[in-house]
Amino acid sequence: xxxxxxxxxxxxxxxxxxxxxxxxxxxxxxxxxxxxxxxxxxxxxxxxxxxxxxxxxxxxxxxxxxxxxxxxxxxxxxxxxxxxxxxxxxxxxxxxxxxxxxxxxxxxxxxxxxxxxxxxxxxxxxxxxxxxxxxxxxxxxxxxxxxxxxxxxxxxxxxxxxxxxxxxxxxxxxxxxxxxxxxxxxxxxxxxxxxxxxxxxxxxxxxxxxxxxxxxxxxxxxxxxxxxxxxxxxxxxxxxxxxxxxxxxxxxxxxxxxxxxxxxxxxxxxxxxxxxxxxxxxxxxxxxxxxxxxxxxxxxxxxxxxxxxxxxxxxxxxxxxxxxxxxxxxxxxxxxxxxxxxxx
DNA sequence: AACACGTGGGA
DNA sequence: TTCCCAAGTGT
Numbered sequence: 001x002x003x004x005x006x007x008x009x010x011x012x013x014x015x016x017x018x019x020x021x022x023x024x025x026x027x028x029x030x031x032x033x034x035x036x037x038x039x040x041x042x043x044x045x046x047x048x049x050x051x052x053x054x055x056x057x058x059x060x061x062x063x064x065x066x067x068x069x070x071x072x073x074x075x076x077x078x079x080x081x082x083x084x085x086x087x088x089x090x091x092x093x094x095x096x097x098x099x100x101x102x103x104x105x106x107x108x109x110x111x112x113x114x115x116x117x118x119x120x121x122x123x124x125x126x127x128x129x130x131x132x133x134x135x136x137x138x139x140x141x142x143x144x145x146x147x148x149x150x151x152x153x154x155x156x157x158x159x160x161x162x163x164x165x166x167x168x169x170x171x172x173x174x175x176x177x178x179x180x181x182x183x184x185x186x187x188x189x190x191x192x193x194x195x196x197x198x199x200x201x202x203x204x205x206x207x208x209x210x211x212x213x214x215x216x217x218x219x220x221x222x223x224x225x226x227x228x229x230x231x232x233x234x235x236x237x238x239x240x241x242x243x244x245x246x247x248x249x250x251x252x253x254x255x256x257x258x259x260x261x262x263x264x265x266x267x268x269x270x271x272x273x274x275x276x277x278x279x280x281x282x283x284x285x286x287x288x289x290x291x292x293x294x295x296x297x298x299x300x301x302x303x304x305x306x307x308x309x310x311x312x313x314x315x316x317x318x319x320x321x322x323x324x325x326x327x328x329x330x331x332x333x334x335x336x337x338x339x340x341x342x343x344x
Numbered sequence: 345a346a347c348a349c350g351t352g353g354g355a
Numbered sequence: 356t357t358c359c360c361a362a363g364t365g366t
Contacts, residue, residue: 033362034363038363039349039351039361039363040350040351040352040362041360041361041362042361044351044352076350076351078350079349079351079364080349081349081365113363113365114364115363115364115365116364117362117364118362118364133362135361136361136363137361137362138362186361191359191360191361192360220346222359223346223347224358225348250349251349333351334352347365347366348364349364349365352360354358354359355358
């Protein structure tokens with residue numbers, strides 16, 4: 001075992017985090033946690049994980065649930081294709097693998113939502129296999145300790161990093177090794193202001209020696225997400241409001257929302273016309289609500305809800321009248337949920 | 345290879 | 356306010 005690995009594992013025994021999915025015998029729990037943790041903070045995931053395991057305790061329970069129920073539990077977590085993929089994969093595991101996640105790496109990789117990282121995580125943590133993995137934390141730790149100057153998100157950089165991860169992997173302890181790397185990255189080897197003075201591998205770290213910690217890993221410049229303003233209509237009739245279901249693919253796939261459309265100029269001026277065009281409803285503006293603007297930091301939308309009077313009924317199958325008190329049953333993105341809550 | 349895909353928190 | 360990030364995957 002390399003000095004690097006030895007120090008890392010020793011640190012992990014004392015400093016590893018206690019998390020709800022660790023120590024679970026069940027590979028399903030590991031699987032669920034890994035999917036939820038993709039691009040998502042641990043603190044955000046914990047309550048969702050607890051709820052999820054209570055509501056869907058087994059692969060079978062998940063497979064037999066409706067997509068509506070699944071998306072409802074995922075609401076607020078973001079990246080909703082993860083929920084749809086997890087649901088779909090559960091059905092495959094029931095039908096093709098007798099309800100047990102396959103130990104075969106290729107079979108695992110073919111399940112929707114399970115990529116190279118998740119295969120390594122599940123194989124090592126749930127099955128005790130000697131498999132490396134590479135996530136944002138591990139990438140950062142390795143790029144610093146071994147001074148990888150190649151862009152970490154390039155083909156060449158990834159190859160180098162996967163090889164480093166594999167090279168230092170201790171036989172029989174891959175699960176602890178992978179989790180140790182992730183914990184070190186999450187608690188000590190931080191993207192900004194890393195805590196080098198308390199790092200167990202400081203004395204081995206090339207980036208620290210050169211004083212270039214924050215210059216590793218090298219990343220390709222990323223494009224920023226555009227910001228659009230949408231107008232949303234709260235259309236009431238007989239104590240119900242009109243909801244629209246988004247297409248199952250793409251942004252907020254499968255989620256419900258208030259009929260809305262993008263606006264360009266002055267929202268107040270374009271509202272009725274825009275909504276009318278978007279929903280093919282004949283609507284008449286009746287009473288303006290307080291204008292609310294929600295700005296996302298990544299994908300961005302702003303909404304301007306208003307009440308309006310329905311003139312004619314559309315035949316769109318994705319539209320549904322829902323009692324205000326039952327809006328909670330319909331999975332929505334955060335903006336629409338915020339509007340829904342304002343309706344009381 | 346480059347992009348789309350959510351959200352909440354911190355600087 | 357604006358920007359960047361945080362346990363990736365699918366196309």
